[in-house]
Amino acid sequence: MMNDTLTCVAEYEDVFKSRLEAIEWLYYVSGSDEEITLRQNREALKRLRIKPRLLRDVSRCDLTTSLLGQPVDFPIGIAPTAFHAVAHPDAEVATAKAAEKMRTCMILSTHANKSMEEVNEHAKTGLKWLNVYLFRNRTVTLDMVRRAENSQYKGLVFTIDNPTLGNLTRVYKDKESVLFATKVTDKHGYGHCAKYVKGYDMVPTEEDVLPADFNKRDQSATWEYVDWLRSQTNLPIIVKGVLTAEDATLAVNHGANAVIVSNHGGRALDSVPASIEALPEIARAIGNKVEVYFDGGIRNGIDVFKALALGARAVFVGRPILYGLAHSGEEGAKNILEILKTELHRTMAFTGCSSLSDIKPSLVVHESHYAKL
Numbered sequence: 001m002m003n004d005t006l007t008c009v010a011e012y013e014d015v016f017k018s019r020l021e022a023i024e025w026l027y028y029v030s031g032s033d034e035e036i037t038l039r040q041n042r043e044a045l046k047r048l049r050i051k052p053r054l055l056r057d058v059s060r061c062d063l064t065t066s067l068l069g070q071p072v073d074f075p076i077g078i079a080p081t082a083f084h085a086v087a088h089p090d091a092e093v094a095t096a097k098a099a100e101k102m103r104t105c106m107i108l109s110t111h112a113n114k115s116m117e118e119v120n121e122h123a124k125t126g127l128k129w130l131n132v133y134l135f136r137n138r139t140v141t142l143d144m145v146r147r148a149e150n151s152q153y154k155g156l157v158f159t160i161d162n163p164t165l166g167n168l169t170r171v172y173k174d175k176e177s178v179l180f181a182t183k184v185t186d187k188h189g190y191g192h193c194a195k196y197v198k199g200y201d202m203v204p205t206e207e208d209v210l211p212a213d214f215n216k217r218d219q220s221a222t223w224e225y226v227d228w229l230r231s232q233t234n235l236p237i238i239v240k241g242v243l244t245a246e247d248a249t250l251a252v253n254h255g256a257n258a259v260i261v262s263n264h265g266g267r268a269l270d271s272v273p274a275s276i277e278a279l280p281e282i283a284r285a286i287g288n289k290v291e292v293y294f295d296g297g298i299r300n301g302i303d304v305f306k307a308l309a310l311g312a313r314a315v316f317v318g319r320p321i322l323y324g325l326a327h328s329g330e331e332g333a334k335n336i337l338e339i340l341k342t343e344l345h346r347t348m349a350f351t352g353c354s355s356l357s358d359i360k361p362s363l364v365v366h367e368s369h370y371a372k373l
């Protein structure tokens with residue numbers, strides 16, 4: 001199928017299911033427990049209304065910005081998601097090339113099938129950040145940091161919202177599917193992590209029989225872990241997975257250079273707020289000190305506009321990139337970025353915004369604003 005027959009993320013999402021085996025598709029689309037947060041990430045965005053402003057000269061709209069000092073063509077990057085080889089054989093190499101061509105940022109997952117070094121070889125000029133978890137074994141964390149420094153990664157995305165695995169009920173319904181991630185790494189490789197561990201630990205109850213302690217999260221971790229990471233590297237640290245003003249302030253006090261407001265795409269704790277619900281209080285608390293980014297439920301450029309208006313400097317997209325990859329590899333991922341960029345541009349034209357700094361909070365209201373009518 002030609003790319004140009006698909007014109008929006010929703011169409012890619014529709015064909016996604018047919019490209020994968022049932023368990024692969026479930027792994028990507030699922031959320032935890034009752035999937036309340038997963039659904040609300042979309043629903044809460046839909047509850048917002050845009051107040052258009054007209055006759056403001058939108059003949060030229062500038063979408064360019066910078067992320068921690070690095071220039072990007074538009075404020076939409078790629079969130080870290082595991083195992084891109086399931087979607088396409090070129091895996092994270094294809095994703096990184098798409099981001100490089102579109103001149104935006106890619107965050108490479110800890111759980112990538114391609115290593116950070118290989119990804120860098122194929123997308124040398126692209127802006128790349130590496131995702132790191134709070135591993136129990138800090139030697140592993142440190143080794144990943146050094147490798148990231150040596151292979152031109154410009155930031156460390158420290159994901160803090162996963163002290164344990166989210167309860168993906170639809171995925172973990174039987175023993176076979178619990179082992180899904182182990183099978184994926186056996187089949188497609190385990191990127192930069194291959195040297196630390198043989199397979200992926202997805203069997204919480206059998207933790208003690210698994211090799212090494214790489215995949216075991218440090219459940220005793222406190223903000224001291226962020227202090228420690230800060231003391232080990234000069235790379236910017238972007239703390240991912242924050243949902244309250246209190247934790248956002250702590251992240252800044254412990255040396256974070258930026259924060260990503262995120263609930264892990266509804267895959268961590270269920271019933272936490274939709275990311276867009278949490279964004280305003282976090283932007284108010286720390287937005288004048290560090291850059292605030294956003295992910296969760298972005299499916300079109302209008303969603304991007306809403307997140308920018310409520311205080312995000314940029315947004316990241318997770319599943320939509322996987323839809324594009326599964327459809328047509330690098331081209332598909334690139335097309336997803338292109339679609340979102342075009343839609344944001346259009347939304348800016350309709351709202352009288354010729355630059356990103358024109359996208360003010362006053363342009364977006366909750367639907368209840370109109371309940372008084």
Ligand SMILES: Cc1cc2nc3c(=O)[nH]c(=O)nc-3n(C[C@H](O)[C@H](O)[C@H](O)COP(=O)(O)O)c2cc1C
Nearest residue numbers: 028079080081082109159264265296297317318319
């Ligand atoms: C299949 C899948 C795997 C993910 N793997 C990671 C990961 O390895 N590290 C991480 O920080 N977040 C991970 N996430 C969360 C994403 O980075 C991001 O927060 C989320 O997907 C954003 O929501 P969206 O998919 O609605 O755009 C994953 C999400 C999905 C769907």
